Amino acid sequence: MSEPDAFRLEPIGVVRSVLRDRAAAPRQGEEGAPDAWIEVAPRAARGLSGIRVGDELLVITWLHEARRDVLKVHPRSDERLPLAGVFATRSPDRPNPLGLHRVIVHKVAGRRLRVGPLEAIDGTPVVDIKPVLRCGRKETRRETP
């Protein structure tokens, strides 16, 4: 394989949460994470058009406190579990520390979305937002009466 280039990822927003540090954060949203705000940057705000209360979204974050030089971890930081490759786990420590969070939209307030549950800590950069696709319910359905 020829050596690939690198790419410049530019945050489109930021997480505003009561979670302040990584040690306090649940491992997954479903494990007791709170609701949080996603504050989208003015330059990207038009991209939110069409998002409505009740939508299910996938939020992709940059886990800025993660280590990028780790390729094997004990799953869930449990040292009784054998080491596994980071691509077989959801460890935040990985070569590109992208976080993937499935959330429900509770409020839409201009360029801010109230969503949950979200285990990312306050200040975590948001790099993308996508709708959850369901079988037999394509995104076009959202756009038609």
Add this chain to the structure above:
Amino acid sequence: MSEPDAFRLEPIGVVRSVLRDRAAAPRQGEEGAPDAWIEVAPRAARGLSGIRVGDELLVITWLHEARRDVLKVHPRSDERLPLAGVFATRSPDRPNPLGLHRVIVHKVAGRRLRVGPLEAIDGTPVVDIKPVLRCGRKETRRETP
């Protein structure tokens, strides 16, 4: 919001596919996409440890042919549908053109994974691989007999 930094995303692998150009690619994997190889770079190969045939994975790609200056699109490129914000659609054109692909592992051959269905075209950089999490079936289960 203070202006956030940008981040350097480094490919961990590449898609090897019979799909050669974007016009020929299905919009979603479930819409008739073929199987493909994911070829992981030697420096990241240890991160694959624990991935097995039959696993469901989320592959995150960098859609290198996408436009980054687009914030509104016609969903599914259908001009009869009203414009929607890119974050309410799965358009590849978006500020950070990350692709998210849910696939099944069909073969594990060293640092190559045969997976499908995958609608990404040949040469698409892969930036992360994560296991699909299911309710009540945590990743720890994968690691114990």
